[in-house]
Amino acid sequence: MKFIDNLSVAELQQIIKSNGESNYRADQIVEWLFKRGVYSYDQMSNIPLPLRDKLSTRYPITPFKEVSRESSLDGTIKFLFELSDGERIESVLLKDGDRFTGCISSQVGCRMGCTFCATFMSIGFKRNLTPAEIFKQVQYLRNEADKLFNTRLSNLVFMGMGEPLDNIDSLLQALDIILNDNYLGFSHRKVTVSTSGYLKNIDRLYRMETPVNLAVSINSPRQSVRKDIMPISNKYPLEELVKKLKTLELDKRKRITLEYILIDGVNDSLEDAKLFVKLIKGIKAKVNLIIYNSSEFTDFKEPDPKVVEKFQNYLIANKVSAFIRKRLGKDISAACGQLSGATKLQETDSQEADQ
Numbered sequence: 001m002k003f004i005d006n007l008s009v010a011e012l013q014q015i016i017k018s019n020g021e022s023n024y025r026a027d028q029i030v031e032w033l034f035k036r037g038v039y040s041y042d043q044m045s046n047i048p049l050p051l052r053d054k055l056s057t058r059y060p061i062t063p064f065k066e067v068s069r070e071s072s073l074d075g076t077i078k079f080l081f082e083l084s085d086g087e088r089i090e091s092v093l094l095k096d097g098d099r100f101t102g103c104i105s106s107q108v109g110c111r112m113g114c115t116f117c118a119t120f121m122s123i124g125f126k127r128n129l130t131p132a133e134i135f136k137q138v139q140y141l142r143n144e145a146d147k148l149f150n151t152r153l154s155n156l157v158f159m160g161m162g163e164p165l166d167n168i169d170s171l172l173q174a175l176d177i178i179l180n181d182n183y184l185g186f187s188h189r190k191v192t193v194s195t196s197g198y199l200k201n202i203d204r205l206y207r208m209e210t211p212v213n214l215a216v217s218i219n220s221p222r223q224s225v226r227k228d229i230m231p232i233s234n235k236y237p238l239e240e241l242v243k244k245l246k247t248l249e250l251d252k253r254k255r256i257t258l259e260y261i262l263i264d265g266v267n268d269s270l271e272d273a274k275l276f277v278k279l280i281k282g283i284k285a286k287v288n289l290i291i292y293n294s295s296e297f298t299d300f301k302e303p304d305p306k307v308v309e310k311f312q313n314y315l316i317a318n319k320v321s322a323f324i325r326k327r328l329g330k331d332i333s334a335a336c337g338q339l340s341g342a343t344k345l346q347e348t349d350s351q352e353a354d355q
């Protein structure tokens with residue numbers, strides 16, 4: 001079934017007008033769907049009832065329902081949403097001081113097969129999300145940040161469930177709504193798409209009028225290790241990926257974020273740090289070191305804090321900007337690589353949010 005909010009703005013305006021309605025009316029409906037993010041035609045209070053009835057029968061709105069939420073001690077909140085076919089996804093509202101970031105999913109599960117990843121190990125791959133299922137997560141988190149903390153959701157990271165570049169059409173259509181000042185109005189500087197190295201579609205992301213930030217998970221400087229923990233490296237070898245990253249034309253103020261999940265005994269040695277520094281030379285980048293979060297779905301272990309410190313120090317000593325990512329939401333499995341669609345704390349009242 002084609003839900004109305006999966007149409008592009010132009011297609012949607014066309015449909016409304018072909019029903020004998022004015023441009024003005026079409027704009028009102030577009031605003032309800034893309035800016036406010038309503039869940040039912042009943043909420044469109046300035047649209048005449050007969051038109052609402054007609055549209056609701058022919059063009060339903062994407063169902064999107066919160067099933068449950070968990071709050072972390074550090075203020076992070078993980079939401080579990082149910083989709084039209086009963087599949088479930090997770091999104092996370094991360095609180096870091098005064099700054100709120102939404103961590104958004106792009107697929108139900110993921111088919112990249114990273115062996116350290118709770119998403120893949122727990123549910124495999126089910127399906128791509130539609131554009132509306134992507135931007136509705138943003139609308140929902142934005143409204144919750146406003147309701148709970150009286151603050152703005154300022155940043156977005158596509159680091160939830162799924163490989164965003166494996167669902168590039170939906171991603172780009174959703175970004176049209178997310179970045180448009182008439183709708184969700186996020187700055188391209190505040191949005192980051194994170195990929196495991198899905199080389200084929202990096203160019204499509206960079207063909208956007210104003211490309212968003214790119215984060216790429218490297219996770220090992222050795223192709224032999226990387227292909228074991230990230231099978232995508234068989235298709236797009238590390239060498240090709242790095243070559244691509246060196247040639248990307250970046251906005252003057254932007255750098256690529258290279259992500260490196262440190263896993264005990266797998267990729268955290270000083271030799272790994274040395275090879276990594278060599279590998280990334282020539283990429284305009286900063287490095288995010290992520291301490292692996294153990295999960296029930298894998299046997300990998302967290303690295304020793306001293307090993308992490310040594311790794312970071314080596315990078316810094318060799319003029320690489322290297323940061324250790326804060327471990328927000330760890331106690332509720334909302335940290336990086338921990339989303340599994342398995343949120344089970346109190347089921348909330350059925351919340352077809354009225355906004």
Ligand code: SF4
Nearest residue numbers: 110112114117120162
């Ligand atoms: S780490 Fe990311 S790309 Fe890899 S399987 Fe998990 S969700 Fe997919």
